[in-house]
Amino acid sequence: MTTALVEGRAADLLRTTLREHVGPGPRRLLVVGLSRDDHPKATVLVFRPTDALPALALKVAMVPGAVPAVLAEAAALTAAAQLGPDLVGGTVPRVLDCRHAPDSAVLVTSVVPGVPMAVDYHRWRHTARPTTVRGDLDAAVSWLEQLARVPVPDRATSAPTDRVPTDPAAVAALVAARWPGDAEARTVEATVRGLSRELALPPGLPRTMVHGDFWCGNVLRTGGRVTGVVDWEHAQVAGDALRDVTRFVLAYLLYLDRHTDPGRPVSGHPGLVAGPWGEPVRFAASGAGWLSELVQAVVAGHLRRTGRDPGRWREALGIAAAEVAAVADEPAFARRHLALAAELLRCC
Structure with a gap:
């Protein structure tokens, strides 16, 4: 993902989140989902340079109108975690972080396989x-x-x-x-x-x-x-x-x-x-x-x-x-x- 997809303060929030979770330097990002509605969100898998499997999954609000949806998902997953630490055999992602500003939000979760x-x-x-x-x-x-x-x-x-x-x-x-x-x-x-x-x-x-x-x-x-x-x-x-x-x-x-x-x-x-x-x-x-x-x-x-x-x-x-x-x-x-x-x- 580049600033061609995420611009302005949304890109700044994404860069800060990545730096704090995977460190400075190179990393691979794979966009696996990009909604096409009026309030688009991107789903991104993050790979460390030497890893074959993704380390993190991100949900990124591409525009201010997508922020409520990203925050709603964070709230839902947080509530799910309170029901059990390994819900349905670990098939539900776990919230690791959620950052938001007035015009952007980034949800960081664990990666579920499949x-x-x-x-x-x-x-x-x-x-x-x-x-x-x-x-x-x-x-x-x-x-x-x-x-x-x-x-x-x-x-x-x-x-x-x-x-x-x-x-x-x-x-x-x-x-x-x-x-x-x-x-x-x-x-x-x-x-x-x-x-x-x-x-x-x-x-x-x-x-x-x-x-x-x-x-x-x-x-x-x-x-x-x-x-x-x-x-x-x-x-x-x-x-x-x-x-x-x-x-x-x-x-x-x-x-x-x-x-x-x-x-x-x-x-x-x-x-x-x-x-x-x-x-x-x-x-x-x-x-x-x-x-x-x-x-x-x-x-x-x-x-x-x-x-x-x-x-x-x-x-x-x-x-x-x-x-x-x-x-x-x-x-x-x-x-x-x-x-x-x-x-x-x-x-x-």
């Missing part, structure tokens, strides 16, 4: 095979189940942001606030609010830490096993694990036709034709084929285990789409999720 599941996801025909898709879903759900077994304090609070939904009613309120007076948003809001009692976590069941942006790009694996989960800026300390389950499934489905030309059949999924945005989600929600069976097994299975109606699995995915619509930074991306939520919730 390759993003998204790399496998985009390999040739990976998502065309039931065995590999089942393996992805099983790995993600297994990690979430381990996280759910970590007790959280009765009065635990979320990371410090008012954009962390706690339940369906909160999602409904965020949708209404983002699109006041919009007819489609009013419909989604009313439907989600109507489902809030049925699909909220039942009283008496323990809450768990929620990652909040749990998708295959943030899940790292080694040998098929989850060895790291990154990007915790949307985390909630005491929430409903259903949010992570449905977010993972929704994101997994959305890109199944990414490498297929419009109008062409999607390999491995008879009846699925690449077309309008979100078509794989509609296909899975229709109940057709092995993909729908796997999705239903994951979402309905979680609903059943947590005392909710497993027949509401489509609506649970609809609420997940509504949540993305409410909190996504990019307006067009948010609007597409709102329309998808309206479709998934139409049967309610």
